Amino acid sequence: MDKQAEVSAFLKSRRDRITPEQAGLPSYGKRRVPGLRRGEVAQLAGMSVEYYTRLERGNLRGVSDSVLDALCNALRLDDTERDHLHALARAANPGPARVRHRPKPTAVRASVLRIIEGLHDQPAYVRNNRLDILAANPLGRALHAPVFEYEPPNTCRFVFLDPRAPGFYLDWERVARNGVGVLRVEAARCPYDQELCHLIGELSMRSDAFRTMWGEQDVHVYTEGTKRFLHPAVGELALTHETLDLPGDDGLSIAVYNAEPGTPAADGLKLLASWAATQEQEMTAKAESDH
Structure with a gap:
């Protein structure tokens, strides 16, 4: 990606959204911007x-x-x-190659796997900042069953490329915009991540919605919220x-879903667990019959 173009587009997009009144400046006559x-x-x-x-032209x-x-x-x-602007500045002033190309974790540590496996009644998974799901407990796989039809399972790829996504995520546009914002943050933080560049390129080529949202320059960091x-x-x-970020594994985090006891969502998770167990039994029986 063109780093100067990224800087320029981001600064201009932020400048365009602020009115003189919001900034406490006088405004006279008709404005062309x-x-x-x-x-x-x-x-x-x-x-x-x-x-x-000079800065808005992308020279940081x-x-x-x-x-x-x-x-x-x-x-x-x-x-x-x-944080995003500071990351763009760091990319414009790179340090030694060994820092720029530091390796990323490709496997989930056993202790982290034990954590998510121990959450029997809560869907949980481990993801990287490209939104690849690297590991999940049974309930996490069951909740995101359509996403796991992709290899590797990637929530942003599912959101923008699968026609079922708007029906699966009832707040599809919010989920989509949040995903784009996460990828933009990561693109500035790790500009030499080739897999990320390939993902952004693929989504840009295949999804009009992604191209539009990517062009808006918004950034986002997942913390907490509600998904339907x-x-x-x-x-x-x-x-x-x-x-929850994993400080020992740069770029990895655990996502955990839960429902308040006694609510319809809690009953739904119990039904999901039963469905997941049935699916597992059927898969096991099929594997045994094939052998």
Whole structure:
């Protein structure tokens, strides 16, 4: 990906969304731009128009953290957007090749597998920042059964390329936008990840919706929330999810879904567990008969 183009598009998209009124600046007459002018951003950030113009053209080489922070304040960036801009700056000022190309974990540690396997009544899985599912407990596989038809199972690939996805995720657009935001954060953090570049390229080529959302430059980090599923076997499930980073495995995290006891969602998870057990028994019986 063109790093300068990424920087330029991100800064312009953030500038376009802020009105002079929101920034506390006077506005006179008809404006030709949807948000702030470059000179107004420069004024708010305490820098020359020429210097800000250089930054918005994608040239972040040698920029200091204090300048980035001033720019973040001027553009009213949230914490995720701030981290994203700093990541773009690090990519523009790369260190030694051994840092830029540090290896990523390709397997889930046994102790982490034991953690998710121990969550008998909660769907759980381990994912990387490309949104590949690397491991899951039985209930996690059952909840995301359509996603596991892909190899490797990748939630963003399912969301944008499978026609069943809008029916499976009842809040499809929110899930889709969140997924795009996660990939954009990761693209800035690890610009040399070839598998990520291939995934973004594939989705851009095959999905109009992905191309549109990718062009909006939004960034996102998963923490917690609620997802609504329409599961093909058990019907509607509204589940709370938490995402827990694994500090010892850079880029890996555990996603856990749960339901408050006594709710329809809790009953749905019990039904899902029963369905998963039946599926496992049928697969075992089939394997034995084949032998």
